[in-house]
Amino acid sequence: MSDGEFNYFGDPLARGTSYVSAYCWTSTYNNRHYWFSDLPSPLGTLGSTGMNDGTNQNMANYARNNNIRIYTIFFNDIASPSGTTWDTMGTLATETRGKRYHAKSGAELDNVYAEIAGDLKESAGIGTTVLMDFGSIVVNDQLDTSGNVFAYVADPETDGVSTAFAGYPANLGSTMVRKYNLTHELIPGPDYSDVGPLWDNMTPYWNANKQLYFTVGTVKLQETWETNFRMRVLKEGSINLMGPNSLVSFKDEDGTVSTLKLENMSSFTATSSTIFTGATWRTITIRDFERTDGDGDLTATVPVTWTTEYDGFRPVTHDVYFIHGSDPKVRFYQQVTTGGGTKTLFSQLDMSRLPGGQYYIYVHAYSDDAHAEAIIGPWQYNAGTRAFIKLE
Structure with missing residues (x-):
């Protein structure tokens, strides 16, 4: 954690020239660093310039080589941090599969610690x-x-x-x-x-x-x-x-x-085979497929409606699916209509047990002699603090 400066031991990424006699500088530097003699190989070279950032003198290299993740916290009430310290903290985190945070208050710092604790759960x-x-x-x-x-x-x-x-x-x-x-x-x-x-x-x-x-x-x-x-x-x-x-x-x-x-x-x-009694394919058209509660972020339920036009005489099955991000589609509703012509249908998806993310709604209407499909979305859904297992 830093309030904006790293004053001891110089640059943690081992950039610039290495020293062994001085380890306390009055400002943040990215062109000098302390040389540690008791690190494992690759140790780097004392007194060299620009030669140690690929060795274990670089904290990111050492952590990555030893399966250590680094989480960095910039604790400062400024609105948008930037500069050498902020960039260096980002490098340390991203190169070790950790994360960089900015906390402007004690309450935000507590939230950061809670998130890190969850991330470190083994x-x-x-x-x-x-x-x-x-x-x-x-x-x-x-x-x-x-x-x-x-x-x-x-x-x-x-x-x-x-x-x-x-x-x-x-x-x-x-x-x-x-x-x-x-x-x-x-x-x-x-x-x-x-x-x-x-x-x-x-x-x-x-x-x-x-x-x-x-x-x-x-x-x-x-x-x-x-x-x-x-x-x-x-x-x-x-x-x-x-x-x-x-x-x-x-x-x-x-x-x-x-x-x-x-x-x-x-x-x-x-199906084992498809048998047609007529000489031609029929046509199914899906139109006016939309949410009935507006087009904003999703809430507890997603009501949708659509109209199907079919010029044949066989039963038409309507399968309705949700798609979460890039996951496979999951059917949540099915309805069969008869008699052909124009049908307006309605379905509603219960979101209470689903994870957060982007969602699409997909309809597949089909008979023995025709089919059609349509998709709407995406919309964002916030699931709160619930945890889920993703099956692939």
């Missing part, structure tokens, strides 16, 4: 498990408990866990499991002993439960755990990807258990 989830249930699946808005909506496809078909296969990129195969951070591949869970990516043939567990289950263990901040698997679709219709028993379970550092349900995260339409 574990995002402890004892994490993932259950994906495919035995009970919603098909055409009806719960199908037959266990015959999907068939699990192992690829490659080798039994057990495999560590490497020629021609299998890291994100392909079934079931592929992987955990990694910014620099290294990691062991993807306590059930495994090798660094990923790994390919785990889960056919025995699937045959017994029509489920996929993963013991992920502890996931730390800046780590990503992912899986890739393949399913063969056995039934036609509008199908939710996972059943109502699907969830992620984890503990925080205080031992509090949290769960995230995975049902209704994604859906799709499956």
Whole structure:
């Protein structure tokens, strides 16, 4: 933390000339620095000019080489800080994956400390498990408990866990499991002993439960755990990807258990063939697609309306999705209309359990002989202080 000057030991980025006899200067300098003799290699050269900024004399280099993040705080009531100290504090923070702050008051300083404490939290989830249930699946808005909506496809078909296969990129195969951070591949869970990516043939567990289950263990901040698997679709219709028993379970550092349900995260339409009784395609047009509460930032709900024009005679399904940033679209509403002609429809998205960020609303209207789509947005949504897990 600084009030605007760094007076001792000179430039922390080791710019300019190095000295060993003087370490207290009366002003901020970026052309001289104290030379520390007890640092690990690369140590740099005493008395040199412009030769030490690439060595451990540079605080940013030393911190980065030792996996240390630097958070810098400029504590001063000026409106817009600038100058050598401000720029140097920014370099120290950005080069070590930290952050630079400006606090103008004691209250703002308290907020900065709270944000840094949250950022330094090491574990995002402890004892994490993932259950994906495919035995009970919603098909055409009806719960199908037959266990015959999907068939699990192992690829490659080798039994057990495999560590490497020629021609299998890291994100392909079934079931592929992987955990990694910014620099290294990691062991993807306590059930495994090798660094990923790994390919785990889960056919025995699937045959017994029509489920996929993963013991992920502890996931730390800046780590990503992912899986890739393949399913063969056995039934036609509008199908939710996972059943109502699907969830992620984890503990925080205080031992509090949290769960995230995975049902209704994604859906799709499956058909074995398309048969037309007419000789030509029909047309669906979506118009007047808009929010009914104005065009400002989003609040607790997002009401939308649109008009569909269809010149055919088959039922038309309207799927309405939200899109959060660059994430995949998620369906939150479906309505089927009959009789063709012009239909004006309405839907409303509940934002109370969604994270902050930019949102779009997307409508897909389709029949056996026509389809149309439209999208509106983006709008900003502020979710407050709630925390979320992002699944990719």
